Amino acid sequence: MAKINDYYQKKQLMEKLAAELEKLEEDQALKGELEFENKVRALMKEYDKSPKDVLQILSAIDPSVSGAKADSTAGSRPKRPMKTYKNPHTGEVVKTRGGNHKTLNEWRQKHGKEAVQSWQQD
Numbered sequence: 001m002a003k004i005n006d007y008y009q010k011k012q013l014m015e016k017l018a019a020e021l022e023k024l025e026e027d028q029a030l031k032g033e034l035e036f037e038n039k040v041r042a043l044m045k046e047y048d049k050s051p052k053d054v055l056q057i058l059s060a061i062d063p064s065v066s067g068a069k070a071d072s073t074a075g076s077r078p079k080r081p082m083k084t085y086k087n088p089h090t091g092e093v094v095k096t097r098g099g100n101h102k103t104l105n106e107w108r109q110k111h112g113k114e115a116v117q118s119w120q121q122d
Contacts, residue, residue: 084121
Protein backbone atom coordinates (compact mmCIF):
# COMPACT_ATOMS: atom_id res chain seq x y z
CA MET A 1 0.00 0.00 0.00
CA ALA A 2 2.94 2.32 0.54
CA LYS A 3 3.62 2.45 -3.19
CA ILE A 4 0.12 3.56 -4.04
CA ASN A 5 0.27 6.31 -1.41
CA ASP A 6 3.63 7.43 -2.81
CA TYR A 7 2.15 7.40 -6.32
CA TYR A 8 -0.80 9.61 -5.36
CA GLN A 9 1.41 12.02 -3.40
CA LYS A 10 3.71 12.43 -6.39
CA LYS A 11 0.74 12.82 -8.73
CA GLN A 12 -0.70 15.60 -6.53
CA LEU A 13 2.73 17.26 -6.42
CA MET A 14 2.98 17.12 -10.23
CA GLU A 15 -0.48 18.68 -10.58
CA LYS A 16 0.46 21.43 -8.14
CA LEU A 17 3.74 22.11 -9.98
CA ALA A 18 1.96 22.11 -13.33
CA ALA A 19 -0.48 24.73 -12.03
CA GLU A 20 2.41 26.87 -10.71
CA LEU A 21 4.24 26.51 -14.02
CA GLU A 22 1.14 27.56 -15.96
CA LYS A 23 0.75 30.61 -13.70
CA LEU A 24 4.41 31.53 -14.26
CA GLU A 25 4.06 31.21 -18.03
CA GLU A 26 1.26 33.81 -17.94
CA ASP A 27 3.47 36.28 -16.03
CA GLN A 28 4.47 39.22 -18.25
CA ALA A 29 7.72 39.81 -16.36
CA LEU A 30 8.79 36.23 -17.04
CA LYS A 31 7.81 36.56 -20.69
CA GLY A 32 10.02 39.65 -20.95
CA GLU A 33 12.96 37.86 -19.29
CA LEU A 34 12.57 34.83 -21.56
CA GLU A 35 12.43 37.08 -24.62
CA PHE A 36 15.59 38.86 -23.47
CA GLU A 37 17.34 35.52 -22.87
CA ASN A 38 16.40 34.32 -26.35
CA LYS A 39 17.72 37.52 -27.93
CA VAL A 40 20.99 37.27 -25.98
CA ARG A 41 21.41 33.63 -27.02
CA ALA A 42 20.73 34.57 -30.64
CA LEU A 43 23.37 37.32 -30.47
CA MET A 44 25.87 34.92 -28.88
CA LYS A 45 25.22 32.43 -31.66
CA GLU A 46 25.44 35.12 -34.37
CA TYR A 47 28.82 36.33 -33.09
CA ASP A 48 30.01 32.87 -32.00
CA LYS A 49 30.50 33.90 -28.36
CA SER A 50 30.19 31.80 -25.22
CA PRO A 51 28.60 32.95 -21.96
CA LYS A 52 32.11 33.25 -20.54
CA ASP A 53 33.06 35.63 -23.37
CA VAL A 54 29.99 37.76 -22.69
CA LEU A 55 30.79 37.93 -18.96
CA GLN A 56 34.37 38.99 -19.73
CA ILE A 57 33.12 41.76 -22.00
CA LEU A 58 30.57 42.94 -19.44
CA SER A 59 33.02 42.77 -16.54
CA ALA A 60 35.42 44.98 -18.53
CA ILE A 61 32.64 47.57 -18.67
CA ASP A 62 31.42 47.08 -15.08
CA PRO A 63 33.52 44.88 -12.73
CA SER A 64 30.53 44.13 -10.51
CA VAL A 65 28.90 42.18 -13.36
CA SER A 66 31.10 39.11 -13.05
CA GLY A 67 30.08 38.50 -9.46
CA ALA A 68 33.73 38.09 -8.56
CA LYS A 69 35.79 40.53 -6.57
CA ALA A 70 37.12 43.47 -8.48
CA ASP A 71 40.84 43.65 -9.21
CA SER A 72 41.27 46.46 -6.73
CA THR A 73 42.03 45.20 -3.25
CA ALA A 74 40.44 48.14 -1.47
CA GLY A 75 38.56 46.97 1.58
CA SER A 76 40.06 43.50 1.63
CA ARG A 77 42.77 42.26 3.90
CA PRO A 78 46.20 41.36 2.53
CA LYS A 79 47.19 37.76 1.91
CA ARG A 80 48.60 35.87 4.83
CA PRO A 81 52.33 35.29 4.63
CA MET A 82 53.54 31.91 3.39
CA LYS A 83 54.87 29.81 6.24
CA THR A 84 57.18 26.84 5.81
CA TYR A 85 57.45 24.02 8.30
CA LYS A 86 60.03 21.22 8.12
CA ASN A 87 59.56 18.06 10.14
CA PRO A 88 62.99 17.15 11.56
CA HIS A 89 61.96 13.52 11.99
CA THR A 90 60.92 12.86 8.38
CA GLY A 91 62.37 15.83 6.50
CA GLU A 92 58.91 16.53 5.08
CA VAL A 93 58.25 20.19 4.21
CA VAL A 94 54.85 21.88 4.36
CA LYS A 95 54.14 25.35 2.93
CA THR A 96 50.89 26.99 3.95
CA ARG A 97 49.26 30.39 4.37
CA GLY A 98 46.88 29.19 7.10
CA GLY A 99 47.22 27.18 10.25
CA ASN A 100 44.53 24.62 9.49
CA HIS A 101 46.61 22.34 7.28
CA LYS A 102 45.94 18.60 7.35
CA THR A 103 49.57 17.56 7.70
CA LEU A 104 50.29 20.26 10.29
CA ASN A 105 47.31 19.14 12.34
CA GLU A 106 48.55 15.54 12.22
CA TRP A 107 52.01 16.68 13.36
CA ARG A 108 50.46 18.72 16.18
CA GLN A 109 48.54 15.70 17.42
CA LYS A 110 51.63 13.50 17.29
CA HIS A 111 54.35 15.91 18.48
CA GLY A 112 52.50 18.76 20.20
CA LYS A 113 51.64 22.29 19.14
CA GLU A 114 54.79 23.95 20.52
CA ALA A 115 57.11 21.42 18.86
CA VAL A 116 55.49 21.90 15.46
CA GLN A 117 55.58 25.68 15.88
CA SER A 118 59.33 25.46 16.52
CA TRP A 119 59.73 23.72 13.13
CA GLN A 120 58.69 26.90 11.31
CA GLN A 121 61.40 28.22 9.06
CA ASP A 122 61.90 31.85 8.14
